[in-house]
Amino acid sequence: MDRRELDEYMEALWYLSEEEDPCVDNMESYSAEVFTDEVVAELQRQGFVTINDQDKIACTKKGHTQARQIVRCHRLAERLLVDVLGMRPKETERGACEFEHNIAPEITDSICTLLGHPRECPHGLKIPQGNCCRAASSTLTSAIVPLDRVKVGDLVKIAYISTSSNSRMHKLSHFGIVPGTSITVHQRNPSFVIQCGNTQIAMEKEVVKEIFVLSPFATDT
DSSP states (O other): OOOHHHHHHHHHHHHHTTOOBBGGGGGGGGOOOOOOOHHHHHHHTOOOOSEHHHHHSEEOOHHHHHHHHHHHHHHHHHHHHTTTTTOOGGGOOHHHHHHHHHHHHHHHHHHHHTOOOEEEEEEOBBBBOOOHHHHHHHOOTTTEGGGGOTTTTTTEEEEEEOOHHHHHHHHHHHHHHHHEEEEEEOOSSSEEEEEEEEEEEEOOHHHHHHHHETTTTOOOO
């Protein structure tokens, strides 16, 4: 069994556990490959799963770590393709599958940080947290600040957007408010208005707090 096959099986097991029905008989519907007796035996031999007397399959600690990382990569890839590249959720499956097999965990964490540590994929499924998510509150430095702390007239670059709202993220993307975009704060009161290119955009205060930018003192823009 090569790594790609292993990844597919472990991803299927994660989906089974989310459905709370990790039964060997139900595996086939969750994977492009059939969970044969030989496959299950191989997963056991490699220390990824155990099976109890009720024919229920469970991931070992090693298996859980492997499955978690694969699913995390896949769902973050979907978020990247939708939020940054503007693809529709139904178009992301193929690209996300390639992503999950080839991206190192540390790069995955960098992408997660870029996207603002999203909690769900575009299909509404939970994205397993990484170390970067748990440490997010302690890793922010003065180099990255929420947009609501920026003064009028300052030109800043968006670092990431931290929101769990898919519709809000889609709306911001529609206006070009995505990581890497340079914006200027046009006014703060009575409403918060930014200048993005040739367009002025009024924003609700709760949205402004979810946009994190490179501090004017930490960027060359």
